[in-house]
Amino acid sequence: MQTKLIPAILDSKKDYFVEYQTGSGKTMSMLLGALAIAHKDLYDFGFISSKSYKKEYDPDNEIDAGLEPALNAFESPTAIIVVPNRELAIQIENWAKILISEAFTNLPSEYLLQSFVKGAEYEKLQEENLSKYGIPSIVVGTPSRLFELIVESQSIPITLRLKHIFIDEVDTIIKLLGKNANLDKRLVRLKNPKNGQILVESIFRQLEKNYPAIRNKSLPKISGSLKNTGDELNSNTTLPFNQLNKITAISEQIKNTRKKERLITEINRVESKIKSSDNINPINRDYKSHTVSIFCISATINSDLRKFLKSRGWFPNPVKVIQEIRKKTGNSSDLKSHAFSLPKQTTHSCIIVEDDTNMIRNLRMKEKSTESDEKASESSSKKGLDKFRNTPKKDQFKIKFTPDGLEILENDDTFDPDLILYNKGKNSSLDSDNNYNFGSAKTNSTELNNQYETGSSLVIDQEKYNNTMAECISNILLAEENLVKNVVVFLESSRNYKSFVEKLSDSGISKTRIIQPHDLLSISHQAETSNSDPELENSLNNLSNTTSSPSNINDLPNEALSFTEKNKIIVLTDSAGRGLDIEDVSHVIIAGIPKTASSYLHMSGRTGRFGKSGRVITLSINTKNIKSEGKIRGIYSKLGISNYPVDYIEN
Numbered sequence: 311m312q313t314k315l316i317p318a319i320l321d322s323k324k325d326y327f328v329e330y331q332t333g334s335g336k337t338m339s340m341l342l343g344a345l346a347i348a349h350k351d352l353y354d355f356g357f358i359s360s361k362s363y364k365k366e367y368d369p370d371n372e373i374d375a376g377l378e379p380a381l382n383a384f385e386s387p388t389a390i391i392v393v394p395n396r397e398l399a400i401q402i403e404n405w406a407k408i409l410i411s412e413a414f415t416n417l418p419s420e421y422l423l424q425s426f427v428k429g430a431e432y433e434k435l436q437e438e439n440l441s442k443y444g445i446p447s448i449v450v451g452t453p454s455r456l457f458e459l460i461v462e463s464q465s466i467p468i469t470l471r472l473k474h475i476f477i478d479e480v481d482t483i484i485k486l487l488g489k490n491a492n493l494d495k496r497l498v499r500l501k502n503p504k505n506g507q508i509l510v511e512s513i514f515r516q517l518e519k520n521y522p523a524i525r526n527k528s529l530p531k532i533s534g535s536l537k538n539t540g541d542e543l544n545s546n547t548t549l550p551f552n553q554l555n556k557i558t559a560i561s562e563q564i565k566n567t568r569k570k571e572r573l574i575t576e577i578n579r580v581e582s583k584i585k586s587s588d589n590i591n592p593i594n595r596d597y598k599s600h601t602v603s604i605f606c607i608s609a610t611i612n613s614d615l616r617k618f619l620k621s622r623g624w625f626p627n628p629v630k631v632i633q634e635i636r637k638k639t640g641n642s643s644d645l646k647s648h649a650f651s652l653p654k655q656t657t658h659s660c661i662i663v664e665d666d667t668n669m670i671r672n673l674r675m676k677e678k679s680t681e682s683d684e685k686a687s688e689s690s691s692k693k694g695l696d697k698f699r700n701t702p703k704k705d706q707f708k709i710k711f712t713p714d715g716l717e718i719l720e721n722d723d724t725f726d727p728d729l730i731l732y733n734k735g736k737n738s739s740l741d742s743d744n745n746y747n748f749g750s751a752k753t754n755s756t757e758l759n760n761q762y763e764t765g766s767s768l769v770i771d772q773e774k775y776n777n778t779m780a781e782c783i784s785n786i787l788l789a790e791e792n793l794v795k796n797v798v799v800f801l802e803s804s805r806n807y808k809s810f811v812e813k814l815s816d817s818g819i820s821k822t823r824i825i826q827p828h829d830l831l832s833i834s835h836q837a838e839t840s841n842s843d844p845e846l847e848n849s850l851n852n853l854s855n856t857t858s859s860p861s862n863i864n865d866l867p868n869e870a871l872s873f874t875e876k877n878k879i880i881v882l883t884d885s886a887g888r889g890l891d892i893e894d895v896s897h898v899i900i901a902g903i904p905k906t907a908s909s910y911l912h913m914s915g916r917t918g919r920f921g922k923s924g925r926v927i928t929l930s931i932n933t934k935n936i937k938s939e940g941k942i943r944g945i946y947s948k949l950g951i952s953n954y955p956v957d958y959i960e961n
């Protein structure tokens with residue numbers, strides 16, 4: 311993958327989807343490629359002066375070439391890296407610091423790369439860095455912070471120097487609505503697209519405004535009207551209007567007059583927002599003068615996301631795809647039926663806790679997982695979109711084998727971005743969220759069931775969840791002591807984080823061993839500001855070395871005492887853990903049923919990275935009414951993994 315991706319970045323003539331398994335080195339390749347380009351910037355813009363040191367630039371002897379940094383030499387960045395969370399932005403910056411210090415003796419890394427994330431203390435430091443070092447060659451940050459700096463305040467200007475936009479964990483950044491999201495939620499999304507989407511599209515709008523000459527054809531007129539509904543829709547209607555039209559068509563069939571009226575009012579509000587907002591209509595890139603390459607990167611990119619981004623005007627030309635060859639699953643022969651790939655060296659186990667008897671046992675896998683398990687994992691909604699689900703699937707892609715790998719040619723004649731909203735059958739996406747009951751006040755038993763199925767798990771109260779999970783986790787760590795290095799625990803996103811961490815420390819795990827996302831940031835931040843040992847600066851990568859104060863014997867009420875201090879328990883949620891590379895994670899423990907197969911894949915991917923072995927244990931509570939086994943079996947089956955029974959637990 312790296313031998314394909316890095317040259318593709320250096321060539322920068324096309325747009326790419328990069329879909330490789332977790333821990334395969336995507337983020338590292340992206341950074342290496344971007345730094346290679348930034349490195350050239352140093353010479354092109356006089357940072358490294360041969361005159362001052364009376365030496366010619368010698369690529370084999372860079373350290374001696376001599377550096378002469380000039381303030382504000384770059385008028386704008388040459389690459390923008392968008393990531394979904396602060397932790398990942400800081401991790402990338404820390405990696406860059408180490409790589410840059412290896413290549414140059416005297417060059418502050420901030421000339422080449424700076425990170426931008428939200429939070430008062432970080433923002434202050436970022437502003438100081440910007441004024442001290444000027445605009446870096448590479449900016450990395452979260453969508454909302456980059457939006458503030460690039461679009462709102464324009465403190466980071468965008469010029470034709472910009473050659474690359476990397477979107478790491480693109481599926482999280484765009485976060486398409488799930489197939490079962492209701493109309494309310496769809497309307498809200500239409501009015502308020504995700505920050506990452508607005509950021510990227512605003513950058514292209516800015517470029518177009520500032521450099522009209524880069525376009526050599528005039529913009530087609532964007533039009534749309536609510537008057538065309540249902541079958542009258544034609545392909546010239548732009549995406550948001552098209553979606554709105556379909557929502558209108560569905561809302562008209564709703565019998566409950568009050569609900570119908572409310573929806574129509576909301577539809578009108580969304581329509582006027584769409585009309586008045588530039589941000590909502592797709593962009594229109596001109597590929598005859600292709601100036602910026604977009605790299606969309608993740609272990610889980612599905613065809614819905616590809617279609618959606620194309621419909622937003624991101625890729626008017628064929629997009630290159632760098633991905634591993636996948637085995638096929640399911641019935642269909644198209645790309646959707648490819649299972650996402652997981653590292654082979656990771657084992658997956660699921661432990662079921664029977665709530666009524668308090669017994670624990672291994673997940674029982676049937677001989678072969680049945681279709682009903684898969685259905686359980688998708689959990690169908692009965693919210694009135696059924697008639698759209700059976701819409702015949704169109705042949706959206708043609709695949710071409712090229713020397714560089716697979717290239718996907720999307721066929722414009724058959725392409726219908728609205729299918730993203732409505733066409734969901736058996737082959738529905740793995741990574742869309744399943745969202746229910748948005749805005750609904752009442753919850754009936756079916757909805758309750760759905761909530762559980764989707765992983766919201768509100769049926770199990772917080773106290774019971776905390777007690778059960780903490781007890782299981784401390785016992786597992788005890789039983790697997792010899793295998794344990796660092797451990798990542800994922801708790802359900804709907805859970806109270808603080809009380810869970812407190813319970814964990816009550817159950818025999820020393821507080822000093824528990825690391826929270828904020829701790830990861832503050833460790834990095836301290837390393838950054840204290841200008842200490844560069845090795846230490848890579849704190850995310852050296853968790854086992856950044857030990858906290860020695861453990862107090864009173865913090866360790868039971869046998870968990872025997873753990874050494876170097877073993878850390880990092881408590882995260884799915885979104886905070888996306889893309890993070892934490893050193894020596896031997897175990898991932900997922901406390902609860904993941905929302906989607908894709909979510910499971912990313913959480914489990916914090917271990918078994920870059921060829922190392924890994925162990926993933928999912929803990930699931932079976933209550934009297936709700937059996938969670940079908941859901942986890944469905945996820946296993948979708949991802950093509952089998953249960954590895956835990957030998958110290960009954961089957």
Ligand SMILES: Nc1ncnc2c1ncn2[C@@H]1O[C@H](COP(=O)(O)OP(=O)(O)OP(=O)(O)O)[C@@H](O)[C@H]1O
Nearest residue numbers: 331332333334335336337338609889891915919920
């Ligand atoms: N060429 C390489 N040689 C040695 N180690 C590497 C190389 N490339 C990446 N790594 C290491 O492999 C680990 C995983 O890399 P990285 O985080 O880039 O993977 P990823 O594919 O982006 O993972 P994810 O999908 O979880 O975001 C990191 O510790 C990284 O330092």
